[in-house]
Amino acid sequence: MKRFKMIVAYDGTNYNGFARQPNGVTIQETLEEAISKIVQHEVRTLGAGRTDQGVHAKGQCVTFDSDTKVPAEKLAKAINSQLPLDISVKTVEEVSMDFQPRFGAKRKTYRYQILNSQVRDPFLYKYSLQYPYKLDIELMQEAANQMVGKHDFACFCSAGSSVKDTVREIYSIEIKKNEDLIAVDICGNGFLYNMVRIIIGTLLRVNEGKLSTGDIKKIINGKDRQKAGPTVPPQGLTMLDIIYE
């Protein structure tokens, strides 16, 4: 048996999230069906992270095990031939049987896009939150800097998560502006359920003057989800990149 590691990009608009589930078409089952046709046996995949309905990926890492004779370098093209156009396998490589896409990840980077415009954009509405009010990027960056580091981020975790250890480390949060499109890149060793979307909601509360940069540490220390900002919508979020050892 061999383990294969794939880098997968997808537009999540038309899927019910990454993880296989009883209702709706998911990225995971669509991948598994395509791979099965190529390797000619049933496969189960593991992903580096679940992405919710409407969330996108440019660098999701997905593994599967197979004894296929098709060489790794030919698998991407073969699997893509069986996939819809909104999912694309970028690369496939063989890895050791103890490689673990989720718990083996050292750094994960997510991007959240905000379209700072009063007018919606036909090319960006599936990939950004439209935010029509003035944005103070410097102020938001200052608040974001208060979040960087190793903390118990229970305040940024949606109810319904079964995770017990809510300590995570955020390595960096960078806010970049390109005309009216703002990208917030968040890099960390792992993320709680909805953590990135709640962080963005909290930064927008700071922008609106409803929270101050000084409140951030208090919110983190208080571990109370109710004190943080709202969970912003999924379509602005993209899983960019996962780094392993």
Add this chain to the structure above:
Amino acid sequence: MKRFKMIVAYDGTNYNGFARQPNGVTIQETLEEAISKIVQHEVRTLGAGRTDQGVHAKGQCVTFDSDTKVPAEKLAKAINSQLPLDISVKTVEEVSMDFQPRFGAKRKTYRYQILNSQVRDPFLYKYSLQYPYKLDIELMQEAANQMVGKHDFACFCSAGSSVKDTVREIYSIEIKKNEDLIAVDICGNGFLYNMVRIIIGTLLRVNEGKLSTGDIKKIINGKDRQKAGPTVPPQGLTMLDIIYE
């Protein structure tokens, strides 16, 4: 009666082109229905240019006449409230009754995008031609420079066009590379049917060594569509910008 000039952006993927026609849903009829609901009478629109099925626009110029009491600065938001998300009115302003969106245009700019990759991209397949072979941007730019100027461009006009005067002026062709995405921006005083797409097909023939940069002037002078390159697919094309006096 007042004339209103709108700047309109749309993702052409799900439309049967700009111009109203008996079959399929078009941008034009979708706009007219939305405007009619706001101004409360039937309207007819005129566009700066027809775009084919699958072609996009960021700066299409569209006019309509109305005696509406709604002020121009409130019309964009009102009309957008009646439009699907893949069409967006960016601005509306009142212009003089002799303003003519098509024949009044002095400069039009189109962009054609080429994804130079062996692997398709879930975010770009609706907005680019995927081209997996090596691209020699300098060579293509050199060939493109041969097209700039005022010429009879009959060689770059698809059969089926009813236009008699095929003389146009190309002001500039700029080829820009951003990682594996190549943008070809073509600016001119007007374009023949499929002209941009045939120009791109011709530049790709030069890239492949099937035509030389020296052939370009001969093709233009020969006025024979058969000697130029193929018409590349519509989805890579976007109407960027129309400039009036």
